[in-house]
Amino acid sequence: MMKATIALLELMPRWVGYASCLLLIPLILTTCYEVVARYLFGAPTIWSFEIGYMLTGTFFLLGSGLALQRGSHIRVDLFYHRLSLRKRAWLDLLFYALVVLPLVAWTTYALAGYFWSGLESGETTGASAWNPPVWPLRLVFVVGFSTLVLQLIAECLKRIDTLFGQPEKL
Numbered sequence: 001m002m003k004a005t006i007a008l009l010e011l012m013p014r015w016v017g018y019a020s021c022l023l024l025i026p027l028i029l030t031t032c033y034e035v036v037a038r039y040l041f042g043a044p045t046i047w048s049f050e051i052g053y054m055l056t057g058t059f060f061l062l063g064s065g066l067a068l069q070r071g072s073h074i075r076v077d078l079f080y081h082r083l084s085l086r087k088r089a090w091l092d093l094l095f096y097a098l099v100v101l102p103l104v105a106w107t108t109y110a111l112a113g114y115f116w117s118g119l120e121s122g123e124t125t126g127a128s129a130w131n132p133p134v135w136p137l138r139l140v141f142v143v144g145f146s147t148l149v150l151q152l153i154a155e156c157l158k159r160i161d162t163l164f165g166q167p168e169k170l
Contacts, residue, residue: 002157002160002161002165003161005157006154006157006158006161009150009151009153009154009157010069010150010151010154012065012146012147012150013065013066013068013069013147013148013150013151013154014065014066014069016062016065016066016143016144016147017062017063017064017065017066017067017069017147018066019062020058020059020061020062020063020066021059021063023055023058023059023062024059026051026055027051027052027055027056027059030048030051030052030055031048031052033045033048034048034052046128046129046130047128047130047132049127049128050125050127050128050130050132054136054137054140057137057140058137058140058144061140061141061143061144061145062140062143062144062147064144064145064147064148065144065147065148065150065151066147066151068148068151068152068155069151069154069155085162086162086163089159089162089163090159090163092155092159093156093159093160093163096152096155096156096159097156100152101149101152101153101156104145104148104149104152105149107145108142108145108146108148108149111138111141111142111145112142114138114141115135115138115139115141115142118133118134118135118138119135119138123135
């Protein structure tokens with residue numbers, strides 16, 4: 001039952017993370033187009049800067065849950081690798097459940113309000129002459145942090161399963 005719950009929780013972070021990888025294609029194409037337009041034709045675009053930072057931010061935000069799932073986040077490993085599997089599970093569970101999960105869940109909630117305010121007000125970026133609305137990027141914040149919340153819950157369940165059920169490699 002625990003493994004099925006974990007697998008279900010990990011579906012969204014996995015697929016959202018995989019889908020975010022596809023954003024590298026338009027990011028590369030946009031950057032190449034801007035370089036050619038600017039330096040070969042002397043006609044820079046008004047939109048490439050904002051598209052670039054939006055796609056890069058989207059890529060990183062939507063991939064954060066998948067990175068946690070794969071253990072790709074940075075960890076200061078001065079003593080962690082020397083601990084037993086059970087001690088690592090306790091340490092992870094305490095840190096995830098008491099520090100990271102509450103902060104990320106609270107941030108997700110706050111970002112949802114931030115998204116709605118941008119959507120309702122019609123706010124724009126104001127960073128270039130293109131000046132697109134901010135709500136699509138703010139929606140990405142909410143989705144990215146939501147997938148991270150799901151993955152954090154799955155990680156907590158994995159540590160509980162390691163402590164009280166079937167131990168797995170962390």
